[in-house]
Amino acid sequence: AALVILQKLAAPFFVIPGNRDRRGAMAEIFAAHLGGSGGKEFFQYALDQWPVRLIMLDTLDEQDRLGALCEKRLQHLAAMLQQDLKKPTVIFMHHPPFDVLEAPNPFQFDSKQTVQNFTGLLADYRQITSIYCGHSHRTGAGRIGKIPASAIPAIAIDLRWGEFSDSERPVFAVYSL
Numbered sequence: 001a002a003l004v005i006l007q008k009l010a011a012p013f014f015v016i017p018g019n020r021d022r023r024g025a026m027a028e029i030f031a032a033h034l035g036g037s038g039g040k041e042f043f044q045y046a047l048d049q050w051p052v053r054l055i056m057l058d059t060l061d062e063q064d065r066l067g068a069l070c071e072k073r074l075q076h077l078a079a080m081l082q083q084d085l086k087k088p089t090v091i092f093m094h095h096p097p098f099d100v101l102e103a104p105n106p107f108q109f110d111s112k113q114t115v116q117n118f119t120g121l122l123a124d125y126r127q128i129t130s131i132y133c134g135h136s137h138r139t140g141a142g143r144i145g146k147i148p149a150s151a152i153p154a155i156a157i158d159l160r161w162g163e164f165s166d167s168e169r170p171v172f173a174v175y176s177l
Contacts, residue, residue: 002029003029014033014035014045016056018134023043026038042058045080050177053089055080055090055092067109067110067114067135068110069114074118078121081127084127088129089129090128090132091131091132095133095134097109097115097119097131100136100138102140105136122144131144131149132152134151134152136151137153139152
């Protein structure tokens, strides 16, 4: 159902797993929208066809709703970042690696150490201009080192956490990269 709806978009789209997804099903349904990573252990990939490089980062832990970034995923991220040190780069990931104070559960990762490892890795790469996340279903902002990071709200009104002043209207954000 989601693929049918998304295929109606007049723009290209790419996917990363959220905390309720299963990689096997995603690989089967969204193969053409996983940047060639569909047959791999994690769905992480870079898109280089625009003036801004897009990196999709897989933070899914299929056993937990919280985000995870194992050493293997961090090494793969470092390899992708190393491929182009000059092109402005934006990272998309499901779980925000910063506290989203507006959310009922502000911390969205499996451990503070995971976030410290991620932050430490990113410190070596000046080409990263921003990070965009979901999961919290709230608008939120933070920083990963010097990099601005944003949590994007859920469009689906049935997936919202907590109180909203207008619970019947979809909420979305538009960013210019």
